[in-house]
Amino acid sequence: MIAKEPNTPNFSDDQIRELTDIVFLEEKLPSPCDVIFVFGGTHSGHWEKAIEAYFNGLGNKLIVTGGFNPKVKLYESREIVKYLVEAGIPKRDIVFEDKSSNTLENVLFAKEVFNFGAINTVLFICKSYAAGSQYRTLVQHLPGHLEFVNFSFDAKFNGTTVARDNWFNSETGRKRVWGQYLRIIEYGKKGDILPLKKQIEGL
Template sequence: MKEIPRYPKTPRLSREQAEALTQIVFVDQKEFPVQSSYDLLFIFGGSHPKLWEVSAQAYIEGKCRQILVTGGYKPNVKRHSSWKYGTTPESHVIKWRLVEKGVREEDIIIEDRSTNSLENVLYAKEIFDFGKVRNLLFVCKSFASGRQYRTLKKHLPSYIQFTPLTIDIKLNNTQITRGNWMNHPGHRSLVYGEYLRIIAYGKKGDLCPIEQMIPGLEVES
């Protein structure tokens, strides 16, 4: 399959198409169950400090009993400007920072070989038994939440209830959110690229596919 650029050329979008893209690419947290405590907090790998900041806060507030951190090291990937850890796997760094913020080391499990969202989930299954998990809180960037939620849903047991804990980050010095992504050309391109990935990965069986493509934004097989 041809690799989809991070910032593909984006067609002119109607208001209806933009609304449909929002629903597919960004999860709507209001549509998910909210628990006082979750069996597991799952962190999709990355280098942004917000990943460990919101995760540590959730743990300290008693929202999770264990934290499963995923992420290896992938060369030639742009990382957050604060990254100073060289080729250290992302999950190791996230674990260190979680411990610094008060998370007990024995409550953290790490998966350190994965280099993408699919591997985050598949390799996590190799080291962790999800059989006792009934509700799972997952931490991810908001613009990747639709794709990553569909990846979890595809590969983990159907009885697990998923709840997203999303973070909004800055791209091109402007925060990208579910409500403002249409206002910046770079953000529009990024979101459109996520839509293309969801379609392509759904066809491959990597994630749960969308029911139908957006009219006017159909993608050929």
């Protein structure tokens, strides 16, 4: 089990650039997709970003994931759907699963409620520092013809925002990003996500 905030080594400028691209993914302008995939979570960014995407024409169908969260005693997907409907998104445009307990299960159980073989593009929503691992999970378990577009949001931890352009300036950011990189390596070896072609030299 890799800690969410493990101790970090010292990173060179080149290593910071590589970590940023692996963990946050490369920056690209979002484009309209066939469906919006919302990874489970309790951060308001999950539904706020989904609402933004829907009303900006980035997708007209939403797949919401997330099962029961014992810490907050609610079903993540049902909570997200509640906010989507309150924002004016018709229920007919939303499908959800409420059995998953992690990223891998988000994707696997989504396959039970939606036919991914009938579409070509997926806009996915998650925390920005989790985008790399979420993307690799989607690629590993959904049909190979699909194209994935990242539409993520920055999260705060104890008042510190962890974002693509500043994570390396704070201890929290460095630990969070390093932990994500270590998980990408570990889950890649297990086959849960698409493995890295090569690890960062010196790390």
